[in-house]
Amino acid sequence: MNPNLLTNKRIFIIEDNMANVVIERMLLEQKGARVITDRWGIDAPAHIRKAMPVELILLDLMFPENISGYDVFRDLRAHTEFDHIPIIAVSASDPSTAIPKTQAYGFNGFIAKPVSFDLFPEQIARILNGEKVWYRG
Numbered sequence: 001m002n003p004n005l006l007t008n009k010r011i012f013i014i015e016d017n018m019a020n021v022v023i024e025r026m027l028l029e030q031k032g033a034r035v036i037t038d039r040w041g042i043d044a045p046a047h048i049r050k051a052m053p054v055e056l057i058l059l060d061l062m063f064p065e066n067i068s069g070y071d072v073f074r075d076l077r078a079h080t081e082f083d084h085i086p087i088i089a090v091s092a093s094d095p096s097t098a099i100p101k102t103q104a105y106g107f108n109g110f111i112a113k114p115v116s117f118d119l120f121p122e123q124i125a126r127i128l129n130g131e132k133v134w135y136r137g
Helices: 018-029 044-051 069-077 095-105 120-128
Strands: 010-014 034-038 056-059 087-091 109-112 133-135
Touching (some): 034 044, 044 069, 056 069, 069 087, 069 095, 087 095, 095 109, 109 120, 120 133
Parallel strands (some): 010 034, 056 087, 087 109
16 A cells, blocks of 8 residues: 555544543545544534644544544534545444434544554545545444
């Protein structure tokens, strides 16, 4: 696979599990991406605003303290300045229920965890090229 597949693509990851952050960051940075992370999703619009420009948001669906990725998604989509940024759910939630729900909310895709070391960077490149990816694992 092309080592420069994601060169200078700015990807914002909202994920509370640090092991997942490390893996996703490593896989994306190996292909040239610039990765910015937020651990909790609380006040995500302000954090993303500071990180702009951002070309893609990867969003976990399950956070502590009764916060869900769906809440964060709604909060982000309430700000029209982020309308052009695809938001992809990256989750360990059961794909058979999570994919229809993320589609109904308007997510731009879903990638099941654990992410595939081989497929993940290419899935992200496809999304950045305008494709929809609904990956069940």
